[in-house]
Amino acid sequence: MRGFFKNEASSTTVLLAATVLAMLWANSPWSETYEAFWHTSMGLSFGDASFSLDLRHWVNDGLMTLFFFVIGLEVSYEVRMGQLRDRRLIAVPAIAALGGLLVPAAIYLAFNAGGPGAVGWGVPIATDTAFVLGLLAVVGARCPEPLRAFLLTLAIVDDILAIMVVAIFYTESLSIPSLITAAALLAAIMTLRWLKIWRAPAYIVLGFGLWLATLESGVHPTLVGIALGVLVFVYAPSDHKLLRAGEAVQEFTSSPSPAAAAQATRLVRMAVSVNERLQMRLHPWTAFVIVPIFALANAGIRLDAETLRNAATSPIAIGVAVGLLAGKLIGITIGTWLPLRLNWGVLPGNLVWGQLLGGAAVSGIGFTVALFIVDLAFEDPRLHSEAKIGILVGSLLAALLGWIVFRMAWDRGGVCAPPDAEPEEELPVLLSEPVGPDDHIRGPKKAAVTLVEYGDFECPYCGRLHPILETLRQRHKDLRIVFRHFPLRTLHPRAVPAAMAAQAAADSGRFWEMHDILFDNQRFLTDEDLGRYADQLDVDPWSEIHRHQTRVGRDEASGRASGVRGTPTLFINGVRYQGGLDLESISKAVDEARPRQP
Structure with a gap:
């Protein structure tokens, strides 16, 4: 059942x-x-x-x-x-x-x-x-x-x-006295909410009265x-509530009792x-x-x-x-x-x-x-x-x-894909939009090899790749790394706000600092967390949000045109990289992409 x-x-x-x-x-x-x-x-x-x-x-x-x-x-x-x-x-x-x-x-x-x-x-x-x-x-x-x-x-x-x-x-018809009564009851419910009074009986009584008044009003x-x-x-769930719930569960585990069970149940429930x-x-x-x-x-x-x-x-x-x-x-x-x-x-x-x-x-x-x-x-x-x-x-x-x-x-196998969704077997392998001055670039301007990453700050695979790319950059002094946004919106609900915060940091020339902070704290990407990271860098995470949305959308559009369907997706010197996401495999691909000296 x-x-x-x-x-x-x-x-x-x-x-x-x-x-x-x-x-x-x-x-x-x-x-x-x-x-x-x-x-x-x-x-x-x-x-x-x-x-x-x-x-x-x-x-x-x-x-x-x-x-x-x-x-x-x-x-x-x-x-x-x-x-x-x-x-x-x-x-x-x-x-x-x-x-x-x-x-x-x-x-x-x-x-x-x-x-x-x-x-x-x-x-x-x-x-x-x-x-x-x-x-x-x-x-x-x-x-x-x-x-x-x-x-x-x-x-x-x-x-x-x-x-x-x-x-x-x-x-069909309206009763003004009943509508006024309904409006007053609704205002009372909103007042309780504003005062943060969460008592179910009060809401049930007021809600039933509101239902009766609305029924009599004609609406x-x-x-x-x-x-x-x-x-x-x-x-x-806030970190504070999660921490309190975790402590209560740990206390119950170490010393089981009805009181400890009730406290753990209450705090776990309140976290949601x-x-x-x-x-x-x-x-x-x-x-x-x-x-x-x-x-x-x-x-x-x-x-x-x-x-x-x-x-x-x-x-x-x-x-x-x-x-x-x-x-x-x-x-x-x-x-x-x-x-x-x-x-x-x-x-x-x-x-x-x-x-x-x-x-x-x-x-x-x-x-x-x-x-x-x-x-x-x-x-x-x-x-x-x-x-x-x-x-x-x-x-x-x-x-x-x-x-x-x-x-x-x-x-x-599907017919006539829309502009942003093409059949997987026909995906392009070349980067559709070359690296330009508006891109987020880390490394020498005249690098022999350019690695473009389409990434998502909430994607665990991007998080695993982050230290690998840092090691790779230290190993190859003629390598530059470019990061473009590709938030997987249906899978990672916090990816877009994180991208907005990164773009806000970019306005102050601190994109890569925010980039590293976000990947180092992937499990903590709530609005409160993003605000705290922004305070560390002295930036406003929600300024110019429409302009930042446009920028992220432009990265996404270039990614879809380049055949990006998941994260992380890498392009090395404009060609899609299709090998393993480990240090040695990517390092070997970088060596092979480096122009040969005469």
Whole structure:
């Protein structure tokens, strides 16, 4: 059971099982009990005061708030510590997500403009992250890790855009007193956060009150989940907290006792941010309980002959299905191509267009948020059914299309690589951009041999190579070493900030001093650590950050044009070095590259 719940595809299996169960229930001889059950009223009462909702609304307005709270946690983490910190890395999936919203909505409106279904344009805009990641896990090796990172970033932006659409376009009426109450409660929660008061009961009581006030205000209460998730504190473990936790564990190991165990548990837990702890605790509940219950409550569609006949000619069902199948594929593809063409961003890893097209196709699987918006957009049960049938058909066809594209891309080794990702077997071996005065150069200006390293300050292999290159420079007096940045952004989240700090030091002529400090302290590259190293050199690590980003991006572009795909990659006198990364092998290559004397 533990293995099942740890497998990423398992949550998709449970979600699919809940969907099938809802369909069977709604089409069984006991079909009337399906709607009767989910319309059962349940509430709270205290004296004469009472609050009641039917079970479906408790699921859609209550449990789904917790689901969106987890999404808010993920957004907060990614913005502060994850991939959403790097503008160039998020530019492509963010614009792709926007394209994946606009094109499906436009296609849907092309079928429904001016008709009773026009209000449902928001149904095909959202991607179901759970189903997409589950399908990618089934695809396996055909879906490389960089594509998964790309689609995860796209899904986060997609969720944010979908929630904004719900807030702006699917709020019918507003209650000003309830909105004022909600604003006051939200301000109280933010005040507790500002005062660094971390008491769960206080946040639970205020959060529940905020949910009730938002529900009464007319704004959909799931927005509360996103807002509270974004406000949860996230931070990288500090050296002080890690040291205290390590000391407590050591004390427990030497003198085991209940008190020592409790202290070690508390300090180890405190070393990790509240955000990450909540994600770990709540994600299994949302993935294996809340979302499947939501599917069970909303996916029960009556599929009799009349319903299917109406759906086959319904502009609502056709618009949703075509929007998910073609709209997502076209929108995400254009949204990926445009920023790459304009050099607004980069892709993670060595992705090819076959893989990107497969990812765009499976992003047409719209289920959870699509069903959610159906419930907000339509009151007529017939329109409800037609929209849900369109969701099911479009999602199934998108999954099938994605599988076919992945299969073709795998069998053919990828097609038409984007500008920054060329097939490995055709990589160039010559340095695309010769060494110039703007490069970071260590050694004599008129050296007989020039060694260019494309490196990453967080890469352990670059760290091992660092002392070897120092020894090599001492051994070969006619050797100069050039360092160019090539941060592996998806693997090493601290590599880019470290490169920024090195570039800031370069402004004061102290690049190589910072270079050596960073490689000597690879395990300690937090913002606090980088600030401390900068203070040692009397430089400002975050000055001129946009100019430094441009410089690092220029190094990366020259590396990709030269066929660099990993770190460290070396070029000796402009030719890629492909030998061992040990002192004797590189020294021999330097000797062979030295021009022979007449």
